[in-house]
Amino acid sequence: MTGTITTDSPVALVTGGGSGIGAAVARQLLDAGYRVTVTGRGEARLRGFAAELGDPEGLLTIVGNAAEYADVQAAVDATLKAFGRLDTVVANAGVATHDSVAEGDPAGWTEMVLTNVLGPALLIRASVDALKETRGRIVLVGSVAGFVPGPGNIYGATKWAVTGLAENTRRQVTDWGIGVTHIAPGRVETPFWDSYGSLPPGHLLTADQIADSVVWAVRQPDGVDVNTVVVRPIGQPN
Numbered sequence: 001m002t003g004t005i006t007t008d009s010p011v012a013l014v015t016g017g018g019s020g021i022g023a024a025v026a027r028q029l030l031d032a033g034y035r036v037t038v039t040g041r042g043e044a045r046l047r048g049f050a051a052e053l054g055d056p057e058g059l060l061t062i063v064g065n066a067a068e069y070a071d072v073q074a075a076v077d078a079t080l081k082a083f084g085r086l087d088t089v090v091a092n093a094g095v096a097t098h099d100s101v102a103e104g105d106p107a108g109w110t111e112m113v114l115t116n117v118l119g120p121a122l123l124i125r126a127s128v129d130a131l132k133e134t135r136g137r138i139v140l141v142g143s144v145a146g147f148v149p150g151p152g153n154i155y156g157a158t159k160w161a162v163t164g165l166a167e168n169t170r171r172q173v174t175d176w177g178i179g180v181t182h183i184a185p186g187r188v189e190t191p192f193w194d195s196y197g198s199l200p201p202g203h204l205l206t207a208d209q210i211a212d213s214v215v216w217a218v219r220q221p222d223g224v225d226v227n228t229v230v231v232r233p234i235g236q237p238n
Contacts, residue, residue, distance in 0.1 A: 003033020016093030
């Protein structure tokens with residue numbers, strides 16, 4: 001059922017929301033009656049996403065780098081100015097180099113570590129005061145790679161850090177009435193695989209199927225805190 005967006009509607013901020021899982025989450029939250037801010041580094045991609053949805057009144061798009069605190073704080077501030085509140089943040093922005101610690105190119109590792117590990121921490125820091133006011137929710141999009149070690153997988157190491165960050169954060173903010181949910185997808189059909197040149201073999205989840213889990217967790221009743229959700233396609237062994 002499509003929700004009606006009003007000036008009292010809940011508000012979510014989604015990083016890396018111009019495509020893939022982030023875009024699917026933003027669409028579903030808008031359909032559920034949320035007002036949504038979407039951030040990303042590509043202005044053209046964000047404009048295209050908004051145009052695809054018909055430039056809805058409840059959507060705010062902001063260009064920024066999830067690994068730069070000034071950009072993250074500016075996005076939170078712009079959201080509060082435009083919508084007057086903040087109920088949910090979704091740390092979705094992520095980068096993968098698809099190489100290994102013993103044979104990979106270190107040139108790409110800094111950006112990956114900053115985006116995947118520092119980025120979610122910056123979003124938590126920038127939004128926590130607003131979330132205290134609404135007793136809101138933090139959602140961190142991790143990965144199955146943050147639970148199952150892969151040979152030399154540095155991307156996986158960043159997602160292990162997200163696994164730890166989620167629980168460390170929960171243990172601090174739960175006394176403030178803030179929920180923390182860690183969504184860890186398995187293989188999903190998204191632009192994540194573009195640098196490979198092809199999708200991996202076997203069945204893949206869709207971005208909308210992961211977004212279903214995010215929105216389900218966000219919309220739990222007051223007092224319910226869903227903490228860790230691992231979502232694999234049937235047939236993925238690891």
